[in-house]
Amino acid sequence: MLKRSGYADLPLHTGVVPKWLADRMKLLGTEIIEALLINYGKKEVLTRLSDPLWFQSLGAVLGMDWHSSGITTSVMYALKRGINERAREFGLCICGGRGKYSRKTPDELLYLADATGLDGTSLVNASRLTAKVDGNAVQDGFQLYMHNFVLSDQGDWVVVQQGMNTLTRTARRYHWSSENLRSFVEEPHSGVTGENQGKILNLTDSAAKETRGSILSLTQENPDKMMKEIAKISNEEYALTFELHNDRNLKMPAHHDVRAEDVDLKRLGSVLATAYESNNQDFESLLLTPGLGPRTLQSLTLVSEVIYGTPSRFTDPARFSFAHGGKDGHPFPVPLKIYDESIRVLGDAIEKSRLGYNDKSECIRRLNATARQIEANCSPLADFEATIAHEKAHSKEWGGRTCMDEV
16 A cells, blocks of 8 residues: 655646536546446555545546646546446545535535445544644645545545645645554655645654654643743754655646656657557557547557556656646647547446446557557657647647637
């Protein structure tokens, strides 16, 4: 189980997600979750959601701005709309949200507990403790404004919440998981993403165990004695600081455009080779979808990696924006015709899997395997500028659109 899986800089973006994108994010996001459920089960869905790098890659493949803090709120909103409509079928439900919706989480959890027989009191305590720890025990300058609690009918859960630092105009996303959680106050996070503020006061760090005990002791001391001790050190520079210990770090730059240095060009090259350099007729037979073109295969290859990839594949989330672009036009406008075709093909594969016909789902899985084989054996490097130029040249043909366009 991933714990403290990393941090990332997330610049704040203004504006709203247009309806034409939000609706598609709901459809494709729900299909990706359903594919994970079919292939791996509920625990794996929660494990993926607890990984900051996978989460950022998911947001990019869904067409959100690849590095923005808005990925958190928009992806969770899209998944909540899609998953909760099928909560009984999936065995998953998402509570909470942004602002006033976050405060409804306890009531929602108690309702679900009544319906499933789970321990509602424990779930509410978990929700409140995760918020309290990230809001108070980790003093990193970020004020929480979003709290989502993802619950399975087996009692497993993940919390995804985000705080804002108005002075630096950055956000930090926190990931929690009930899997192998030993303590809410000692190394509890599955990951933290956000603007790297250097040293912070983190009372949840394992190195702070003695400090936590000292704080408890201080609360039992006579106030007069404590005031005298504080007076002795009032003129000294004194602070307890602890570094966050993370294994999966992600540095999100401030620039909006996707640049070559943001992408693993070898991995992108293998995706392009899978889609464009193989015999298209072979892929038509492979996917059992007559007329399917190489541009849709490019998107489906990246969608396939989000479903079937291992943790090491998500260290460059910007690469996944080459599936369906970004609403801000970076790396290119969202190609609506390609996006809709991705939704259609993946949805058809899932529907056939329910009926016992797994050929199409296996074909989508093989897209990821094929790209991995090309990457390992051929080492193709993507021509970054040519790739973006190709996308923009065909943008109108593919229904390219951004949030700056008229609704």
